[in-house]
Amino acid sequence: MEFMVNKNCLHQALSAVGHAISTKTTPSILTGIKIVANVDGLILLGSNSDIIIEKTIPVTLGGERVLEVYDKGSVVLPAKYLRDIIQKLSDDIHIKLNANHSVTIKSAEIVTDLNGFNSTEYPDLPFIDDSAFIEVHSEGLQEIIKQTVFAVSKSESRPALAGVNMTFKENLLCCVATNSHRLASSELALETKITGSFIVPSKSLNELTKLMNDEAGVVHIFVSKSYVGFKSSHISLFTRLIDGSYPNVLEMLPRDSKTTIIMDTNKLVKGVDRACLFARDCRNNNVHLDLLEGNGLQISSNSTERGKIKEIQTIKGIKGEGEVNVSLDGYFLLDALKVIKEKEVKLSFGGAMKPVLIEPVNGTSQLHLISPVRSPSA
Amino acid sequence: MEFMVNKNCLHQALSAVGHAISTKTTPSILTGIKIVANVDGLILLGSNSDIIIEKTIPVTLGGERVLEVYDKGSVVLPAKYLRDIIQKLSDDIHIKLNANHSVTIKSAEIVTDLNGFNSTEYPDLPFIDDSAFIEVHSEGLQEIIKQTVFAVSKSESRPALAGVNMTFKENLLCCVATNSHRLASSELALETKITGSFIVPSKSLNELTKLMNDEAGVVHIFVSKSYVGFKSSHISLFTRLIDGSYPNVLEMLPRDSKTTIIMDTNKLVKGVDRACLFARDCRNNNVHLDLLEGNGLQISSNSTERGKIKEIQTIKGIKGEGEVNVSLDGYFLLDALKVIKEKEVKLSFGGAMKPVLIEPVNGTSQLHLISPVRSPSA
Numbered sequence: 147m148e149f150m151v152n153k154n155c156l157h158q159a160l161s162a163v164g165h166a167i168s169t170k171t172t173p174s175i176l177t178g179i180k181i182v183a184n185v186d187g188l189i190l191l192g193s194n195s196d197i198i199i200e201k202t203i204p205v206t207l208g209g210e211r212v213l214e215v216y217d218k219g220s221v222v223l224p225a226k227y228l229r230d231i232i233q234k235l236s237d238d239i240h241i242k243l244n245a246n247h248s249v250t251i252k253s254a255e256i257v258t259d260l261n262g263f264n265s266t267e268y269p270d271l272p273f274i275d276d277s278a279f280i281e282v283h284s285e286g287l288q289e290i291i292k293q294t295v296f297a298v299s300k301s302e303s304r305p306a307l308a309g310v311n312m313t314f315k316e317n318l319l320c321c322v323a324t325n326s327h328r329l330a331s332s333e334l335a336l337e338t339k340i341t342g343s344f345i346v347p348s349k350s351l352n353e354l355t356k357l358m359n360d361e362a363g364v365v366h367i368f369v370s371k372s373y374v375g376f377k378s379s380h381i382s383l384f385t386r387l388i389d390g391s392y393p394n395v396l397e398m399l400p401r402d403s404k405t406t407i408i409m410d411t412n413k414l415v416k417g418v419d420r421a422c423l424f425a426r427d428c429r430n431n432n433v434h435l436d437l438l439e440g441n442g443l444q445i446s447s448n449s450t451e452r453g454k455i456k457e458i459q460t461i462k463g464i465k466g467e468g469e470v471n472v473s474l475d476g477y478f479l480l481d482a483l484k485v486i487k488e489k490e491v492k493l494s495f496g497g498a499m500k501p502v503l504i505e506p507v508n509g510t511s512q513l514h515l516i517s518p519v520r521s522p523s524a
Numbered sequence: 525m526e527f528m529v530n531k532n533c534l535h536q537a538l539s540a541v542g543h544a545i546s547t548k549t550t551p552s553i554l555t556g557i558k559i560v561a562n563v564d565g566l567i568l569l570g571s572n573s574d575i576i577i578e579k580t581i582p583v584t585l586g587g588e589r590v591l592e593v594y595d596k597g598s599v600v601l602p603a604k605y606l607r608d609i610i611q612k613l614s615d616d617i618h619i620k621l622n623a624n625h626s627v628t629i630k631s632a633e634i635v636t637d638l639n640g641f642n643s644t645e646y647p648d649l650p651f652i653d654d655s656a657f658i659e660v661h662s663e664g665l666q667e668i669i670k671q672t673v674f675a676v677s678k679s680e681s682r683p684a685l686a687g688v689n690m691t692f693k694e695n696l697l698c699c700v701a702t703n704s705h706r707l708a709s710s711e712l713a714l715e716t717k718i719t720g721s722f723i724v725p726s727k728s729l730n731e732l733t734k735l736m737n738d739e740a741g742v743v744h745i746f747v748s749k750s751y752v753g754f755k756s757s758h759i760s761l762f763t764r765l766i767d768g769s770y771p772n773v774l775e776m777l778p779r780d781s782k783t784t785i786i787m788d789t790n791k792l793v794k795g796v797d798r799a800c801l802f803a804r805d806c807r808n809n810n811v812h813l814d815l816l817e818g819n820g821l822q823i824s825s826n827s828t829e830r831g832k833i834k835e836i837q838t839i840k841g842i843k844g845e846g847e848v849n850v851s852l853d854g855y856f857l858l859d860a861l862k863v864i865k866e867k868e869v870k871l872s873f874g875g876a877m878k879p880v881l882i883e884p885v886n887g888t889s890q891l892h893l894i895s896p897v898r899s900p901s902a
Contacts (some may be wrong), residue, residue, distance in 0.1 A: 255836050
């Protein structure tokens with residue numbers, strides 16, 4: 147194996163693929179990045195037991211020659227050392243495989259020998275049939291993930307709830323996440339002949355949105371029995387699925403509400419964020435919402451030890467009963483409000499201790515449900 | 525106590541004063557910031573057992589009115605909560621002291637009650653005679669600190685070495701720091717009638733340079749038996765001194781050298797930084813410097829397990845013997861080179877296992893001394 151590659155291309159690829167690599171990984175070969183040099187490109191692979199990230203460096207990029215492969219081959223090199231070295235070099239980089247799975251890296255006057263692993267010992271990729279896939283726009287996919295993934299359960303007691311439930315119907319992708327105290331759901335229109343429901347680990351989805359980094363373009367989704375793969379023109383991510391069946395939470399959505407109010411999203415985010423200052427001292431991060439006479443919503447929290455905060459925000463629209471007072475986990479409320487990009491947000495209250503429904507006004511088809519918490523004074 | 529203050533001024537002041545506050549501090553009143561409202565300004569005070577930072581907000585700043593004191597008084601408020609609240613407010617801020625040492629903070633529609641402490645229980649400031657002081661330019665002071673403070677000892681076995689030894693002579697401030705394996709020394713011309721030698725904790729000096737943040741202007745230095753104070757127009761920092769006598773390390777400086785070479789500082793920094801990649805696997809972070817025939821300095825390191833790196837840099841000037849091969853702690857070498865802003869650097873070698881002397885060429889009067897480490901192969 148021998149090739150010459152542009153420094154920046156290689157460094158970017160190593161950073162991306164490095165996302166899949168944990169320093170604690172065993173076997174130790176998984177602390178490495180697998181590099182495969184073919185005539186038409188360089189393939190870089192990083193993996194832990196759950197996620198595999200694959201990145202290809204083509205021979206030319208944007209009309210510029212960024213890679214020249216003199217000799218095919220493959221090797222596994224320690225991810226951290228390789229990335230640190232490449233980062234500190236400045237020119238084109240020449241890499242040649244030696245005996246004993248070590249490589250010599252040359253750049254200008256700098257010569258590095260780096261010990262690696264035998265690439266034949268690197269675990270095989272999961273088999274994924276790439277003849278059938280679902281096509282989706284990258285922005286839409288990233289959005290629907292961000293609108294739901296934060297709501298997964300952090301507890302290990304119900305493994306299925308640690309993932310986002312992605313359901314492909316004929317013309318729809320539906321994502322749902324819940325920790326049984328709050329729920330986030332969002333839908334994206336698409337066309338697919340592949341249908342089915344999969345539980346995707348939240349960690350993998352967070353990595354995916356980081357890798358796609360708001361980039362536009364098309365993503366192909368591949369599914370197998372225990373893996374799902376996301377392929378863009380830049381990068382691929384494969385993740386193990388979570389076994390088990392996901393509860394049919396959408397059936398639990400409230401059908402009617404007693405009071406519905408419209409608020410300015412941005413102002414409400416800031417108000418709830420302030421109220422969280424004292425809420426964090428309460429067991430349930432209690433933030434109180436109280437409807438006042440004369441079109442005001444009071445947002446408040448208090449901590450016996452520290453103090454209290456309150457503010458009144460103008461309601462932009464109201465339907466139904468004029469009495470609302472409810473305590474919610476302020477951070478759950480904040481998480482939901484923060485992913486709503488629409489200017490106005492609708493809050494629907496079903497009565498004492500009934501979940502509060504939060505939706506954007508005239509916007510994306512997402513919804514958030516938060517169960518009230520008992521007030522310390524109640 | 526009652527006043528109205530500009531949000532940004534208050535937030536900046538709280539951030540600065542907060543540097544002195546540790547969350548682990550006991551007594552708990554020291555987790556607070558003392559606020560004293562006088563007719564002509566607001567004084568904010570933060571402290572732990574070693575450092576005290578004082579910041580004044582005047583009534584007008586740059587011609588703009590930033591403070592209005594309606595009623596004098598003082599209180600101590602929890603630093604973290606106060607800063608978090610102020611950060612999340614946007615308008616002018618109105619603060620009024622209530623009974624039981626709580627305050628009400630109002631900004632637009634937002635009302636916060638924050639519990640505080642009785643300000644009379646806040647410890648007194650150390651007494652410092654402010655009639656006599658040493659005047660020094662802020663940039664010069666910051667520079668001389670940065671050129672030396674990194675070299676202090678991190679071990680607790682010799683407390684005096686954990687500080688920088690500042691010696692004021694009639695026309696000179698001399699700073700020295702050492703951990704007994706390396707030494708940094710720098711001098712600054714100034715005029716003073718106060719003379720003496722003080723050991724200032726490195727932590728306090730690091731805070732001081734952060735607070736002064738490359739700002740120009742004049743700093744007044746006040747000294748007492750156990751404290752030293754630095755006052756600029758913006759801010760004051762007082763720090764407890766380290767007891768004990770500082771070794772007379774400057775006497776140990778080598779008087780002659782066998783070989784002296786001149787190198788490009790920036791290139792050398794980058795080369796040593798690269799060599800540190802493998803050096804960190806060695807017990808002494810060994811980086812090897814070898815003089816090659818024909819005007820080259822080879823910089824290299826190797827780790828049996830990981831690999832090795834080497835590069836050759838051009839020597840810009842040489843005097844004396846043509847044979848040098850020495851192993852140094854790569855991080856010590858890097859620390860010293862990084863504070864040399866001059867384009868060229870002079871390295872003087874005294875022979876096998878003799879300390880290496882590092883000085884800028886045609887520049888500031890700083891010098892660095894590093895003892896060689898045994899090579900693993902030697």
